[in-house]
Amino acid sequence: MARTLGGALAAFALASGSAQAQGRINIPNLMAERCSICHTDDLGRLPRIQAQRKTPEGWLMTVVRMQRMHKLNLTDDERRALVKHLADTQGLAPMESAAARYALERRLNTVESFKSEQFTQMCARCHSGARVVLQRRTATEWERLVHFHLAQFPTLEYQALGRDRGWLRLALDEIAPALAKDYAYGDDAWQKWKQSARAPVAGQWSLSGHLPGKGDFNATMSVTTKGKDARDHYALTLDGRYADGEKLIGRGAAVIYTGYEWRGKVEINGVEMRQVFAIDGDTLKGRMFVADHDEIGADVAAARLDGGAGRILAVQPSYLKIGEKARLTIVGSGLDGEIAFPAGVKALKIIERAPGRVVVEALAGRRALGTHTVRVGSAEGGELAVFDKLARIEVTPPYAIARVGGNGGDAPKVEARFEALAWANGPQGEYKVGFVPAKWSVSPFNEDAKRDRDLAFAGVIEAGSGVFTPNNAGPNPLRHLMTNNAGNLAVIAETTGGGKKLSARGQLIVTVQRWVDPPIP
Amino acid sequence: MNIKTTLALSVLLAAAAPAARAVQPGELADNTAAPLIAGREYMVAPNHPNQLNVLDLADNKVLKTCALPDAFGPGSVQISPDRRTAYILNNHFGGIYGIELDTCKVTFSARMSLDAEERAIAVFSVALSPDGKEIYTVQNPSKLHVDRYEVQAPRLAVYKTDAGLDARPARTFPVPRQLSLMQAADDGALYALGPDVYKIDPENGKYEVAVPLLNWKRPGYGAPDVLSAWAMQLSTREFSALYTAPKFKDGQQDLASADFVWGVLSIDLKTGKHEIADFAPLTEIYFTGTRSPANRSHIFTVLNGLRKYDIKAQKLLASASLEHAYYQVNLNRDGSRVYLSGTLQDVAVYDAATLEKIANIRLPGGDMSLSTAQIFVR
Numbered sequence: 058m059a060r061t062l063g064g065a066l067a068a069f070a071l072a073s074g075s076a077q078a079q080g081r082i083n084i085p086n087l088m089a090e091r092c093s094i095c096h097t098d099d100l101g102r103l104p105r106i107q108a109q110r111k112t113p114e115g116w117l118m119t120v121v122r123m124q125r126m127h128k129l130n131l132t133d134d135e136r137r138a139l140v141k142h143l144a145d146t147q148g149l150a151p152m153e154s155a156a157a158r159y160a161l162e163r164r165l166n167t168v169e170s171f172k173s174e175q176f177t178q179m180c181a182r183c184h185s186g187a188r189v190v191l192q193r194r195t196a197t198e199w200e201r202l203v204h205f206h207l208a209q210f211p212t213l214e215y216q217a218l219g220r221d222r223g224w225l226r227l228a229l230d231e232i233a234p235a236l237a238k239d240y241a242y243g244d245d246a247w248q249k250w251k252q253s254a255r256a257p258v259a260g261q262w263s264l265s266g267h268l269p270g271k272g273d274f275n276a277t278m279s280v281t282t283k284g285k286d287a288r289d290h291y292a293l294t295l296d297g298r299y300a301d302g303e304k305l306i307g308r309g310a311a312v313i314y315t316g317y318e319w320r321g322k323v324e325i326n327g328v329e330m331r332q333v334f335a336i337d338g339d340t341l342k343g344r345m346f347v348a349d350h351d352e353i354g355a356d357v358a359a360a361r362l363d364g365g366a367g368r369i370l371a372v373q374p375s376y377l378k379i380g381e382k383a384r385l386t387i388v389g390s391g392l393d394g395e396i397a398f399p400a401g402v403k404a405l406k407i408i409e410r411a412p413g414r415v416v417v418e419a420l421a422g423r424r425a426l427g428t429h430t431v432r433v434g435s436a437e438g439g440e441l442a443v444f445d446k447l448a449r450i451e452v453t454p455p456y457a458i459a460r461v462g463g464n465g466g467d468a469p470k471v472e473a474r475f476e477a478l479a480w481a482n483g484p485q486g487e488y489k490v491g492f493v494p495a496k497w498s499v500s501p502f503n504e505d506a507k508r509d510r511d512l513a514f515a516g517v518i519e520a521g522s523g524v525f526t527p528n529n530a531g532p533n534p535l536r537h538l539m540t541n542n543a544g545n546l547a548v549i550a551e552t553t554g555g556g557k558k559l560s561a562r563g564q565l566i567v568t569v570q571r572w573v574d575p576p577i578p
Numbered sequence: 579m580n581i582k583t584t585l586a587l588s589v590l591l592a593a594a595a596p597a598a599r600a601v602q603p604g605e606l607a608d609n610t611a612a613p614l615i616a617g618r619e620y621m622v623a624p625n626h627p628n629q630l631n632v633l634d635l636a637d638n639k640v641l642k643t644c645a646l647p648d649a650f651g652p653g654s655v656q657i658s659p660d661r662r663t664a665y666i667l668n669n670h671f672g673g674i675y676g677i678e679l680d681t682c683k684v685t686f687s688a689r690m691s692l693d694a695e696e697r698a699i700a701v702f703s704v705a706l707s708p709d710g711k712e713i714y715t716v717q718n719p720s721k722l723h724v725d726r727y728e729v730q731a732p733r734l735a736v737y738k739t740d741a742g743l744d745a746r747p748a749r750t751f752p753v754p755r756q757l758s759l760m761q762a763a764d765d766g767a768l769y770a771l772g773p774d775v776y777k778i779d780p781e782n783g784k785y786e787v788a789v790p791l792l793n794w795k796r797p798g799y800g801a802p803d804v805l806s807a808w809a810m811q812l813s814t815r816e817f818s819a820l821y822t823a824p825k826f827k828d829g830q831q832d833l834a835s836a837d838f839v840w841g842v843l844s845i846d847l848k849t850g851k852h853e854i855a856d857f858a859p860l861t862e863i864y865f866t867g868t869r870s871p872a873n874r875s876h877i878f879t880v881l882n883g884l885r886k887y888d889i890k891a892q893k894l895l896a897s898a899s900l901e902h903a904y905y906q907v908n909l910n911r912d913g914s915r916v917y918l919s920g921t922l923q924d925v926a927v928y929d930a931a932t933l934e935k936i937a938n939i940r941l942p943g944g945d946m947s948l949s950t951a952q953i954f955v956r
Contacts, residue, residue, distance in 0.1 A: 096725045105725055201726050208720030208727035211671075211699050214756050220773070221792065221803060225729060225755060 076290035084142040110193040113144040113314040114576035148315030150250035160187030162344035163351040196237035203228040261362040263413030265371040265388035268355035269474040272300040273373035275388040289313040339365040360390040367391025367436030375491035376442040377421040387415040394434015401425025442490045444481035447554025452563030464529035468570035475523035477550040495550040497523045502545040515544025515567040609642040610682035614956040623951040624653035626944030644682035653949025659710040671699035688745040705760035713737040716757040751783025759809040761817040763847040800824035817845040820867045857889040865905040872913030880907040898933040919951040
């Protein structure tokens with residue numbers, strides 16, 4: 058069974074509290090007063106604190122541990138300001154966090170894979186490997202981290218994947234030196250990033266996204282500063298719509314850490330959502346998810362409307378079927394010039410035009426088979442697939458975890474959302490068409506699941522949307538050994554393409570609640 | 579299959595979580611003064627919130643319930659050689675307590691941490707010398723510096739059983755890491771289960787490998803995995819634990835195609851001789867397995883089901899399904915009855931010949947979780 062990251066309960070909100078109050082806190086003084094009670098050397102420095110770099114979430118975890126385990130006294134605003142200061146002055150460069158953003162974005166169905174089997178077994182079995190990879194430390198600090206682990210969790214070396222090896226010796230002699238080399242404290246990337254200019258944040262952004270179970274959306278996001286004494290704190294509004302026509306209206310706030318780590322909290326159509334984005338010049342990318350159900354979230358990309366070159370972020374939907382008139386929405390920035398579709402695709406009618414969004418009724422002929430970018434003036438990009446017959450579909454994610462919950466317990470249910478990704482065949486081989494509607498069902502994944510009647514207990518999938526809702530938490534007296542409503546299910550998508558039936562299978566593990574849900578899984 | 583075993587113990591060790599509110603000595607204890615009767619057979623079983631039950635096996639009833647000090651977990655019990663005192667590793671692996679069974683009085687206590695700057699725990703390791711005068715445990719300490727933690731070498735700590743409350747060790751010796759279950763042999767040698775089985779001289783701390791496990795050179799087999807949290811004091815005077823191991827198809831030693839087997843390691847505490855015997859293919863997980871005192875070739879295993887195997891024939895003899903999982907399987911002295919304990923709050927009694935259920939003994943209080951139950955004749 059592949060292992061994915063997991064989690065259910067809401068993490069700490071990074072982007073909240075009073076920006077002004079946080080702005081007034083003098084962090085160097087606070088650290089000199091409160092951290093130095095325990096962390097100080099003969100020269101009055103803060104040796105441990107100064108030898109580590111990590112993400113805002115990484116610092117949040119450390120500081121919260123100081124509060125919970127070591128009785129450090131901080132107000133909520135002090136903690137937020139401190140985490141901000143530490144992430145700004147001892148953070149990760151964009152290049153350094155790139156490899157493991159999935160963990161920050163809370164893509165908890167990610168199945169991690171690391172080159173070193175030893176690393177995976179030793180350091181990525183209780184938590185994600187991302188938690189490790191998203192840190193930079195001196196050799197001494199990697200070593201002290203090993204000591205912290207065994208001192209804090211002394212049964213660790215007796216557990217599976219602990220007792221089969223000399224855990225401490227391996228961790229100190231092999232893992233810590235390797236980490237000190239691969240994830241060194243002093244790194245060029247960080248030096249360069251510290252010196253580089255920061256991209257502007259305030260202004261208008263054109264935003265495109267895709268929410269499994271709901272579909273594509275696009276919006277204009279307006280970002281304004283919160284005043285001089287609230288550096289890096291912004292107010293946001295969102296105004297846009299989903300592909301099904303529903304309006305998307307939102308309002309909230311965001312904080313920029315380390316010059317590029319965007320953490321937002323917005324209420325969209327009445328639902329509280331979090332944004333975890335990385336700014337890259339005049340674009341940004343990341344994920345926006347429901348605050349207390351982070352399994353429900355959208356991939357998001359955005360481009361500044363009032364800056365730089367025109368860009369195309371997405372074509373929604375990403376495909377045209379030959380001979381069928383359809384509306385395409387081109388989302389991007391600076392979409393002012395002439396609309397140029399690939400040869401064989403005709404723009405029949407322009408329905409709407411704005412710098413961030415162009416809606417066109419289009420028709421594709423056989424000549425256009427294949428995938429293309431589109432162009433509007435100087436902006437080029439997006440993906441438009443023109444197809445005749447679908448060749449196959451696949452279930453995404455191919456492997457997902459849902460968790461039982463509710464039933465009076467603290468942990469809510471964690472649902473799973475599936476989509477059918479379609480492919481077509483062209484002269485150049487197979488190409489991606491995009492997400493297509495499908496009919497969804499579940500069945501026992503294997504003989505064990507059949508015998509234990511997992512299908513009857515684990516939960517239900519909505520045939521139209523691919524949204525799986527697990528059953529209640531707690532022991533079920535109807536089940537053998539009164540076990541809980543866990544299960545191992547095959548998730549089946551069916552659709553028709555070119556007159557024939559297409560189907561695909563994914564796997565869904567329904568398992569128990571997760572009681573601890575740290576900011577980095 | 580290997581993955582399943584490994585998952586099982588991770589879950590198990592993670593389950594050793596803080597318990598409910600600790601019961602104060604004297605509170606909730608029932609019938610504490612009932613003395614045990616010489617020649618009669620009893621079982622002790624610790625459970626939540628933090629108590630020790632004494633069960634009378636003549637009528638399969640709870641005779642008394644002693645409240646324990648501090649906090650529960652893991653509840654690893656050893657009975658003194660004179661069968662008057664139960665020593666229990668408890669308080670989240672952090673302390674050992676001696677409980678006089680006739681009176682429920684706490685006659686001994688020792689904290690595993692020896693000073694305020696250290697945090698030390700013992701992982702299921704508690705044993706008694708054959709004369710009952712000394713308690714052995716392996717403590718895993720870490721030094722708590724003001725701004726960092728530092729793992730220290732484990733130590734064998736030897737306590738005098740008459741050292742009273744807040745006892746300090748009489749002697750300590752450095753020992754290898756990852757030691758857990760222990761039992762002392764009739765000749766005084768201490769056997770400790772770790773990556774291998776070590777034989778330790780508790781007088782001077784000298785140790786040697788008595789039975790290689792992780793480092794065994796068993797032709798045709800890969801390294802075994804020993805999964806045990808229960809040091810059972812068997813009437814046969816055997817120190818025993820189950821193992822799983824990959825048995826290779828051929829000289830290629832390919833793990834993917836290997837067959838996994840269950841086996842039992844038995845060290846005879848009277849002679850020091852040991853035996854390693856496979857008895858079944860690994861088709862399901864067991865947490866414990868106990869050989870019958872009536873027939874050494876019969877072994878009972880338990881987790882989600884109760885099974886009875888013939889070791890020599892490597893054959894399943896009988897099987898019973900259970901209402902819920904039990905972690906520990908014990909037998910009474912004549913081997914006629916099987917006692918299942920651990921997990922929740924009832925002890926299930928089965929006929930050893932037919933595996934038919936005889937009784938469920940419901941304990942007062944909560945679940946036993948990882949605790950060790952022991953059967954003995956007073």
